[in-house]
Amino acid sequence: MDGLNKRKIEGFGSSLARRVEVHEEIGSTQERARELIRTDPNVSHGTLVVSKVQRGGWGRLKRRWDSPKGGLWMSLILRPRIPASLAARITQAAAVGVAKALRGLGVGVRIKWPNDLLVGDRKICGILAESGFERGESFVILGIGLNANLDPGGLGGMGYEVATLRSELGHDVDLSNVLEAILRSLETELDRIDDFAAILQDWKSLDCTLGRQVRVHRSGKILEGKAVDLSPEGALILCTNDGLIEVFEGDVAYLRF
Numbered sequence: 026m027d028g029l030n031k032r033k034i035e036g037f038g039s040s041l042a043r044r045v046e047v048h049e050e051i052g053s054t055q056e057r058a059r060e061l062i063r064t065d066p067n068v069s070h071g072t073l074v075v076s077k078v079q080r081g082g083w084g085r086l087k088r089r090w091d092s093p094k095g096g097l098w099m100s101l102i103l104r105p106r107i108p109a110s111l112a113a114r115i116t117q118a119a120a121v122g123v124a125k126a127l128r129g130l131g132v133g134v135r136i137k138w139p140n141d142l143l144v145g146d147r148k149i150c151g152i153l154a155e156s157g158f159e160r161g162e163s164f165v166i167l168g169i170g171l172n173a174n175l176d177p178g179g180l181g182g183m184g185y186e187v188a189t190l191r192s193e194l195g196h197d198v199d200l201s202n203v204l205e206a207i208l209r210s211l212e213t214e215l216d217r218i219d220d221f222a223a224i225l226q227d228w229k230s231l232d233c234t235l236g237r238q239v240r241v242h243r244s245g246k247i248l249e250g251k252a253v254d255l256s257p258e259g260a261l262i263l264c265t266n267d268g269l270i271e272v273f274e275g276d277v278a279y280l281r282f
């Protein structure tokens with residue numbers, strides 16, 4: 026049921042998938058996208074790398090990302106029109122785009138700040154935006170890992186509970202249909218990235234972090250407080266014993282009390 030092939034994906038006509046690579050197996054699509062940027066001066070916005078299996082996928086903070094056959098593992102090369110300083114917006118715009126696509130498939134995902142997609146407290150999709158400069162131009166590699174036609178029990182050792190499309194829908198899905206829905210929805214969100222307030226409004230309507238007591242690991246320090254709001258650029262505002270603190274990046278854990 027994977028249906029993933031280059032011709033079909035290029036046939037979607039998505040501006041995010043003008044040039045497509047589909048691999049049976051690779052180390053990491055993120056690494057392959059980076060290699061394309063490094064070695065191919067013509068690599069353009071809208072290059073998509075997909076692999077049916079990743080041997081060495083990684084997530085945020087370089088954590089291992091289990092990527093067996095049955096999942097959707099992909100990296101998109103973006104050359105954003107926005108200044109590099111605003112590239113962080115892509116993280117949250119992507120979370121909104123993928124969340125809407127999955128909700129369209131009937132999966133009630135919510136967003137945990139900044140961009141994890143959860144069903145209840147179980148993670149179904151991880152998003153990783155890595156940015157940089159090459160030949161004087163900024164780029165973002167947007168990695169998306171979606172647990173699709175997999176059993177949650179087969180994704181051991183991630184250190185948290187996971188969900189999959191199979192566990193939520195009760196059946197397997199055609200990965201090319203899912204990919205098409207994700208690309209369409211991402212295109213819509215990225216096209217309106219200048220109107221970031223509108224994206225954050227949708228982010229908040231899909232959020233499952235605000236109002237919760239959280240612990241944030243940030244550059245070796247631990248912060249605890251209640252997640253109360255987002256700043257206009259998407260930072261998490263925590264109400265702590267030391268007052269309000271804006272968190273631009275970090276790893277959020279929910280506290281049960």
Ligand code: BTN
Pocket residue numbers: 053054055056079081082083084085086088090092097098099100141150151152153168169170171
């Ligand atoms: C996270 O939640 O920590 C982000 C996970 C991102 C995983 C995807 S799978 C496709 C792409 N290739 C990788 O090695 N990582 C990303």
